[in-house]
Amino acid sequence: MADAASRLTALAKDLLGHPLPMRIRAWDGSEAGPPDAPVLVVRHRRALRRLLWRPGELGLARAWVAGELDVDGDLYEALDRLAGLIWERGADAKDAVHAVRDPRFRAAARGLLQLAGPWPPPPPPAEEVRRRSGPLHTKRRDKEAISHHYDVGNDFYELVLGPSMVYSCAYWSKDTTLEQAQADKLDLICRKLALKKGDRLLDVGCGWGSMAIHAAREYGARVVGVTLSTEQAAYARKRIADQGLTDLIEIRVQDYRDVKDGPYDAISSIGMAEHVGAARYREYADELYALLKPGGRLLNHQIARRPEKDEAAYHVDAFIDAYVFPDGELAPVGRTAAALEEAGFEVRDVEAIREHYGLTLRQWVANLEANWAEAQRLTSPGRARVWRLYMAACAVAFERNRIGVNQILAVRTPEDGTSGLPLRPRAWTETTS
Template sequence: MADAAGRLTKLAEEVLGAPLPVRIRAWDHSESGPPGAPTLVIRNRRALRRLLFKPGELGLARAWVAGDLDIEGDLYQALDLLAELVWERGTGSARPGRIAALRSAARTAARPEIRAAARQLLSLAGPPLPPAPPAEENRRRRGPLHTLRRDKEAISHHYDVGNDFYELVLGPSMVYSCAYWESPGATLEDAQRDKLDLVCRKLGLKEGMRLLDVGCGWGSMVLHAAREYGVRAVGITLSQEQAAYARKRVAEAGLADRIEIRVQDYREVHDGPFDAISSIGMAEHVGRERYAEYAADLYALLKPGGRLLNHQIARRPLEDEDAYHVDQFIDRYVFPDGELAPVGRTVGQLEDAGFEVRDVEAIREHYALTLRRWVANLEDNWTRAVRLTSPGRARVWRLYMAASALSFERNRIGVNQVLAVRTPGSGESGMPLRARAWQG
């Protein structure tokens, strides 16, 4: 087949009604498109079938993970340029991108030349059989959402990839949540330390207090709080690999008498009260069905006057969508059953549980900086990352983190630290008179 790239570009632009913003290199080594633009490398016709059978982000992701598609040039620029083709988001609506219109265009387009071009594009993709999803896709869906068993399976899919892999991506801090940057030139380790310290100051931690860290990961928060503020801490996670790693770090730090790491769900914690609770990057896993229960459980675990720091990713509110949102690519490949809600809904549910919300700090630009550093770590150590996991898994992470960085930069999603207090009946919250005194 001669000049597959030229044919593909011409047909796609006729159907989509817009020029392709990227250059294309096809499986026959032909090229077409704007010079100097990032190049979308289509290694085989199976990539087209993936896009046509699952139009939008899931088809693109499957082709990428399987290695049927690649990008040469600036990955961030390419994803930005392709975003409108995969999905379009206005200020008050969300609708499928132009790729999703291809299959229907072949049958229903008003103009016969558009129908013909769409049919030729489908023919170019090859035999009309949907390719099997890549092995890294999580397709297990047993039982109702957010039961103890199903949540544990979802957490295992994401976090039990291997501690060595996470060390490579996250760096020495082993903190898997948004860092807090003094400047873009700061080191990732300093920015993560500053984030942990900010959480400790917002919680008003003091020596002898008892802290619960929900979703403790590899133990960085409880280690910082015990070492720097003298607290006694309990960290809980559903990942066996995380727990083993965190316990080893605690023992090496000589803090085993002050820190306990458990493999435990937040719904199974019954040994409160605690003086403070941190939940950093965990609440995205809770889901619509359980969020009221989550808020009520944390409220019940706090002493009167105790503080909760809830650090959570949020999505922008859209008029024609449900309050919670599940991203197809992330649900299948990254965070099974994860759900994002607007920050207003989160604040409302914490208040419904009895909390007094005292501060909300939006730090989405900080997450974009963090993700770009993680992507750089992965790219700098690509060969080892592939060896530690698989080519497909490493590609999942590169796409997920780079696309997420752009989503934070473009204000498609955000991240917020919500500080809430279990204010007693006397009304004495224990909060400082001056707002954000923790910032010095």
């Protein structure tokens, strides 16, 4: 077992067909690889057994969450270097079969088995969502998925998100703070929706109440916010009471499919539609359309993936599904816009703000790292590691244009065709009178 790092570096090169773009530090203290690269720290041979049992993203994630893998150096640079191995899969099935049949590949696999130590592999970390059964995106299953992600603890989210308690992409300008960038995002949405005093706003997936509070306090809107998270709802209600806004805002623990008290003048859906699922997206669009009055506006703020050459080959990110957003699905922005139009909406504006999410995520990671000991105490060491990896990896994904985020403004245009939008809507300050 002497000089495990050199052996791992050589085996990785044979398995991948090219050198690993990282330096390796192994459990025996040895190091090998490019001297100027971030260091992949393999703390225990168990990490190799996880990778052999679940090659690729899920095996890496399990080893990371368990603390058997770490990075010494710039985490973003490390993820950027590993992106081609983990996410940007260029080889097709024929290439994979050819590699497996290559004698050098098979010899390297045997060497890795010897280095990994005795089987079987360890069980998945406790933070992993266990195998689920039954149809996707039923009300029960959605509630369980939301609870896994959002009922981690409000104190933990305060550490990560900061005072704004907004868990979606901020809207940045030069030299602004996270708090101001989130306030600017909420205000942008209110202006796009043309909110005014007395308007009824439905905030779907209301989180900790930040959008509801901003719309009521700054615009005089009467807001109903719905969430499936009991912890979010309790936190939002307290914030609302503390600000004296209980006469304008109602927070419900309710599925959006159970909201039946329309019509509303406007609907905001900010970072919620990612949970809906491809099979249910038309239902989501139909439900929101039915809840709007004629002339009412929907602002749909949603993460989007890039289209696949073969859409049938699309698969949900294994790490995200197992540890972060169970049952979450991303769709290309064109598919989202098409579903909204099929439901009857007129799509009037699409604003892509991809770069803003990279900036937001980096700030959340900085908040987490600055409060690392407290974050582990409030959740668990494994859960804190999940969040650090998830947010840093997503920052890289936005920066590399693997995923994007868009605000779609859609209108339930009445039969006479009057949308109510100004001729130059991008100013978002003009009145419609």
